[in-house]
Structure formats: structure tokens, C-alpha cells
Amino acid sequence: MILTDPAAFLAAFDEERFPPRGPSTARAAFTVAPADFSLAAESARDNRYMDLSAAPDPLRALAEHAGLTRRIGADLPTLCFPGDPACPDGIFPNNVFATVPGRLIVGRMRHAVRRREAGRADIRAFFTGLLGYRTIDLSQESFVAELTGALVIDRARGIGYCGLSERCDRAGARAMQAAFGLRLMFCFDLAPGEYHTNVVLALLAGRSAIIAPDGFADPAVPDAIARAYGGRAVFIDAAQKRAYAGNAISLTPQRVWMSERAADALTPGQRAALAGWGWSIGSVDLATIETAGGSLRCCVAEIY
Incomplete structure (x- = not known):
């Protein structure tokens, strides 16, 4: 079921109808190391978070990434896969590769520079040859579906939140619902200039959220998401969003990870709210990597 109306989504979101029935966090993760770190000018066409004026230090980027892993x-x-100098955005693998138990999903990227990543034989072989996963390969389709960049998932309930932009169209959203086996998808437009949902929305183990309201075209959408989770949502402003406070991830039910810049942007009240919902905050310096237009959550691909 794919819903686009906030009121219809709230009517459908019911604990009895969609109770938690699976793990809320991953069992493992992987990253891809930066190789001769640089900025992909092609990606900057629709990623306003990139800083093309920066001259990032590749060694510092490598050190930041090693610290993150x-x-x-x-x-x-x-685990960490080696980087490829021909794939400067390869440090953000969650947009290209995602999993559900027993299945590897390969996304269909908008830009050619990113479509190269989807063909990586080593990552595919790790899942198919070593783990025995079946591959659902969307990479050669005509739609755009940038996986868990465009799609934020409540894994325990099987509910997806899909933001439409240049990085995901409606056909891509339908394909991702099928590939991930989602029971319900709430599909909405992102605000003009936003490229990925995971910059404006983080769901933390299916029990709370971090939301940047100005990242959504319809203000009723973030309100509906917050209400669905009983009001357990931290709303961040435009400056905090720009600092990547919405690009966070929970890898256990007790800790939310974000960059140091993101964590420093949170107010004492926001920190207290997260603590009250059972969250500690882990943070990592990613100042160099963030010049490429993504942050911590973008660097982490989950293995279910």
C-alpha cells in the first residue's frame, strides 16, 4: 500500500495493524573508504549541500572515515570496502546498496558517476557468494531509486517514508516498496532543492524521529510523521539541517550516531528530549567528508 495523503497515512498507521515484528536495527554494517577523496561535480547539480569551493585534504578524509568505521x-x-578513485561519491554506499534479510538491493542512481558504483563486483560477491543473498538489481532500470537516501524505513514495522525529488521518482518508489517488501509506504514531495529524505528525516529504531520540517513540500507531512510516533520527534531548523543533524542513524536501540557538527548544532532541550526517549548520542568528526554533500548516515550501509 502506497499512500500520499498525510491524513490517510495517519489513519492507516495503527499499532495493531502494523506492530513491530522484525529487528529495528541492523545486525552489521559496511562502509566504503575514500580513495583520493574529491568532490563529484556532476552530483553537485542537484545537491546543494556540496561545497565546491572547498579543497578537501584526501588524507584527512581518510582519517575521518577510518575513525567513523x-x-x-x-x-x-x-567492515570497510576499499574505495575507487573513479567513484568519488562511493563513500556514501547507502544510496546504492541496501539489504533486507536474505536480499541485496542495488539502486538505480541518477548520475552516471554514481551508476559506476552499482557495478562493483566485490560488494555484490560479498553478499551473494559469502552470505548467500539474492540480488534485486534495479541499477539498469529507467526510473530513479536511490535507496535509503530517498527512502527512510521503520524496519521493525516495515513502513517506508519516501521523498520524491530528482533522486527518486514515483516509479522508483514503487520498485523500492516491492524490493524492500514494505507493508506500507508514505510517499511525499521533498521541498525544492532537497535531494534526499535522509537529510531531513531520521527514524530511530522505530520509536522516535529527527525531522527538518522545511525539507518537506507539504508541512502536513512532517507533522503526520511526528504524530505517528506519539510526538517523540525532535524538530530541527534550517541551520541544524544544514549541519546534518537530520542525517543520523541508530545502529542499536540505545544510541544515535551523527557527525560532530550535527551534534554540536543540537540545543540542550533537543539533547534532553533524545535522552528522555532512551538515546545517547555518538558523534564523529566528518568535517572534510561533509564537503561532499553527505554526512554520517550516508556513509553507513546496513546489513540485515
């Missing part, structure tokens, strides 16, 4: 490895097993 090590730190989140304290919460769950995390």
Missing part, C-alpha cells in the same frame, strides 16, 4: 564498530560488526 572504528567508532560505529563498537555498536555492531562493521
